[in-house]
Amino acid sequence: MALPKRIIKETERLMAEPVQGISAIPHEENLRHFDVVIFGPSQSPYEGGVFKAELFLPEDYPMAPPKVRFLTKIYHPNIDRLGRICLDVLKSNWSPALQIRTILLSIQALLGAPNPDDPLANDVAQQWKEDQNKAIATAKEWTEKYAKP
């Protein structure tokens, strides 16, 4: 099936004007599937980490949001063990006026501002609330262990 114009344009723009600290490259055999790399934001426990993720544009994109999942292990209250992300714009707050670029920026922002009050990974959120310093230390440790190239 032909790729909608919008997906072609978004891909071209992502290539022509890449976003700082983020890359998204479509698979050659499936242009709806992107290999994503997000650099951990500075002054966050993920600083220096290089996080791999995958992004998929469903059949009815942009009516439905892209599906994004972290592939690199990450210690974060809004990201679970399977890499699934709890972020409103990826679910009920999606709007077709958003795009791959804005979604990836939102995910990067989520790394900079974990929100343990709206958790996906309950155990992580619990630790985050009980002992934030320790949780941040663990997040740094995991970044060191799993997200260093």
Add this chain to the structure above:
Amino acid sequence: MNRQRRKDFLLPLGGEQSFEPPVPPQSLMVGNVPSQESPEQVALAAHRDARQLVRLVQCPQCSRPLSAPATLPCGHTVCRRCLPHPRPRANISYPNTPDRLFGLACPLPQCGAEHAAAECNVDVTLSKLVELIKAEMTKHNPSTHATPTQLEEILQCDDSMAMEEKEKMRDISNQRVLHGGRLVSTFTMAEIGELQYGSDLVYHTLSSTGDDYQQLDNALLDRLREVAHKELDCLVCYTLMMDPTTTSCGHTFCRRCLARVMDHSSICPVCRRDLHIPASLQNKCSNALLNSLLNGLCPDLVAARAAAAEAEEQPGDDTLTTPLFVCTLALPTMPTFLHVFEPRYRLMMRRCVEGNRQFGMVMYNRTSAPQGDLGPTQFLEYGTLLEIVNFELLRDGRSFVETRGVGRFRICAHGMLDGYHVGRIERVEDLSLAEEGELEQRETTSAQELADQFQRENPDAALPADIALNLHSTQNLLDSCMEFIRQMRQASAPWLSARIVSVYGEPPEDPALFPYWFASVLPITEEEKYVLLRTNRVRERLKIVYSWIGRIRGQRWPSGNACSIL
């Protein structure tokens, strides 16, 4: 999940009450209000059509270049400051929000309606556009007076006017000497308030060399096209707006894009304000000014965009022409009632209603069993082509659809289109009557021989079921089925109530059709009924339903209680 209402009646108790044709006979037939389509448009020329080009950005109310333009529900645009003061609307209490309780009389004589104040907001796209155009005009307005043109306003006259009245109008019409070519000078005249919206202009160049400054106009229009083009992309499809339609919050999308968005949610994709418009966009006017701008500035791009959209509405493989609704079992000649609420199927239904009103109904492949050459598809290989008889669109975008089975098909290939399945289908037809007759003859004759032989060898034993079944003539099979129906009616079987018969009709006496009717009313699982879709012989179908009867009788089912065989 789209649920078929008919399923209600499979419930053991009280199902019968809720079983009624959900589509009232007076259902609305819904179609899209056709948007104005301009016949073969030619681009406006910078010099020749300067007056017309400037009119595009003039307010029909104050005649000045539009300032903070508001596009009204009627699709017309005026400056916000040119809107009359809102006043309380008479006899309106719903929706009860303050801005809806106030209305304003549309200042445009061709409309004359009262618009809710809530729906008269600044048009974001046009505002930006007129600002950009104004900026370009200012930039191109020369500081020296070396390119003079005399502009003479020709006020619009009514044919009914008396001669002297017309004379008088000539006296009050404006005359000016302005600079920078026709486009800039015309715009300037509108800016200083000396050019009525409806007026025409006569130009005389005052150049000593006779230059009419045409190249100035051409250069400016090229520049205007360039700046305008960037603002004319739709935020949903990222291409040139096709039939731009503006929401009450002032955001503009292609009509089709907005309709698709409304299939999924009721809020504006840009500002998330609630929109309260049905996904059919019925009665929603297009943005007349944006349409004129698009057609005037870049008719070639508009045409290319329309062609691309048409191509995009087709799946990549243009043989996949039948939309597939994966939901339930439907049968030829029988009605199927659908309640459609999944966004992708809303879109599909809208397209069907606008097209040939037909789509394929297929069942889910619950066991993921391989489907012939298709492999383990999400749906079963055989289905029924349905034709929409009645379409009732609800305010919230859901719809009730009454359909009738047209014929059976097998799916040869399939793909996706905007989230729903589409397929290339092959119709499944019965054998010819000649072949059908031959088959009956062959089957009954050979069964008779087998029966004779069996009885000779086992005089006291009952005939094996398959032999006994094949002994029946086709007519005999139908008669037995009819007899069974009579008995069940006498026993007041709930699945033969007056209600159900009023929906599916009396049992058809045509042996080819009887099985479809019987399967429609009989409360057994859809998977069992599905085998009928694969048959290509009338006799085979009758034998299938006859075997159901045998099973029902075997289960001692004199009371006709539907649950006992579920």
